[in-house]
Amino acid sequence: MGPPKAFGHHPDGPAREQVGQSPIVLHSPKDRLHRSTLCGETFSRPAQIEGAIGHQAKLQRIPTHQVCHASTIRPKEAHGMSAQRLRWIAFWLTALAALGLVLTGCGTTPAAVTVPRIVIKATDYAFDAPAQVNAGLISVRLENDGQELHQAQLARLQDGKTMDDLQAAFAQGEQAAIALLEFVGGPSVLDPGKSQEVVLDLKAGNYVILCFVPSADGVPHLAKGMVRPLQVVAASGQAGAQAPQAVRSVVLKDFGFEMPAEVKAGQQTWEIKNAGPQLHEIVIFQLAPGKTMADVGAFLQSPAGPPPFEAIGGMQALSVGKSAWLVLDLQPGNYVVLCNVPDSASGKAHAELGMIMPFTAK
Numbered sequence: 001m002g003p004p005k006a007f008g009h010h011p012d013g014p015a016r017e018q019v020g021q022s023p024i025v026l027h028s029p030k031d032r033l034h035r036s037t038l039c040g041e042t043f044s045r046p047a048q049i050e051g052a053i054g055h056q057a058k059l060q061r062i063p064t065h066q067v068c069h070a071s072t073i074r075p076k077e078a079h080g081m082s083a084q085r086l087r088w089i090a091f092w093l094t095a096l097a098a099l100g101l102v103l104t105g106c107g108t109t110p111a112a113v114t115v116p117r118i119v120i121k122a123t124d125y126a127f128d129a130p131a132q133v134n135a136g137l138i139s140v141r142l143e144n145d146g147q148e149l150h151q152a153q154l155a156r157l158q159d160g161k162t163m164d165d166l167q168a169a170f171a172q173g174e175q176a177a178i179a180l181l182e183f184v185g186g187p188s189v190l191d192p193g194k195s196q197e198v199v200l201d202l203k204a205g206n207y208v209i210l211c212f213v214p215s216a217d218g219v220p221h222l223a224k225g226m227v228r229p230l231q232v233v234a235a236s237g238q239a240g241a242q243a244p245q246a247v248r249s250v251v252l253k254d255f256g257f258e259m260p261a262e263v264k265a266g267q268q269t270w271e272i273k274n275a276g277p278q279l280h281e282i283v284i285f286q287l288a289p290g291k292t293m294a295d296v297g298a299f300l301q302s303p304a305g306p307p308p309f310e311a312i313g314g315m316q317a318l319s320v321g322k323s324a325w326l327v328l329d330l331q332p333g334n335y336v337v338l339c340n341v342p343d344s345a346s347g348k349a350h351a352e353l354g355m356i357m358p359f360t361a362k
């Protein structure tokens with residue numbers, strides 16, 4: 001852990017956006033002094049270890065300091081924590097400080113809480129997935145073990161609605177079913193053998209995992225069995241995991257993508273936000289050598305021969321105002337992003353209305 005990371009609230013550090021949102025504020029930029037608004041104590045970089053250990057010692061005796069430290073973990077939940085839990089946090093903070101891992105007292109995020117992971121396996125035509133997960137941040141990885149393209153759309157049923165209601169709505173048409181659901185993302189369309197990871201923030205409720213991809217006969221996979229319920233339950237006493245660090249935010253809107261035309265190749269996380277007003281998704285195709293966006297458009301209009309791209313994933317549909325994180329490992333090359341969600345007025349895919357753009361990874 002390098003100094004800027006350890007000193008998370010440093011104005012030049014990677015967590016600089018958090019300044020002002022935590023109990024630690026910049027006290028004196030000239031002297032690089034930081035101050036806790038809860039306990040009044042100041043911290044300077046050369047005195048990090050001493051300051052931290054001294055502070056941790058106080059933490060053992062003064063309840064307000066326990067609250068102060070706990071607030072750096074999850075401000076909204078800290079004050080509702082049980083005394084036992086606060087003692088447990090205090091114990092670990094002290095232990096970590098003694099090891100030199102906690103360098104800055106209140107200013108440091110303690111050992112990161114790992115985001116829980118689940119794997120969804122898709123076959124022709126079923127999902128293998130857990131039946132229940134805890135609410136909060138969760139990493140969802142889709143592995144396509146089938147012969148066809150698959151996706152895993154996660155959507156929350158409106159309160160009071162059941163799977164039977166959803167089934168009845170699907171019988172009336174896709175728009176009727178969409179009206180019963182809040183779309184929260186999920187791994188997007190994948191070629192056979194590929195996988196995609198996304199990180200979602202799920203609130204408690206009854207969810208479904210869906211695949212809208214049609215087979216050659218035109219029937220969507222969800223009508224062939226690719227509908228699976230998922231229960232998200234409120235987690236009690238679970239420390240909050242940190243949201244992934246994203247290198248960029250990609251905004252989806254009617255009808256386009258706000259993102260650069262050129263990005264760096266390699267491993268990276270994008271935060272995907274839907275600014276609306278319609279439902280949107282981001283599907284990523286990696287172009288075959290020599291192929292262009294025009295070839296993709298022509299193939300989508302009338303598929304013939306091998307596709308001019310590989311479907312490498314993306315983020316499934318998000319309701320307006322929702323965001324989620326897309327974990328990518330981009331090979332250098334040319335790509336196209338597009339949205340296949342149907343327009344609520346014309347029924348045309350958003351890609352046909354302009355929601356398609358090329359980008360290059362270098």
Ligand SMILES: [Cu+2]
Pocket residue numbers: 279280281339340341350355
């Ligand atoms: Cu769209």
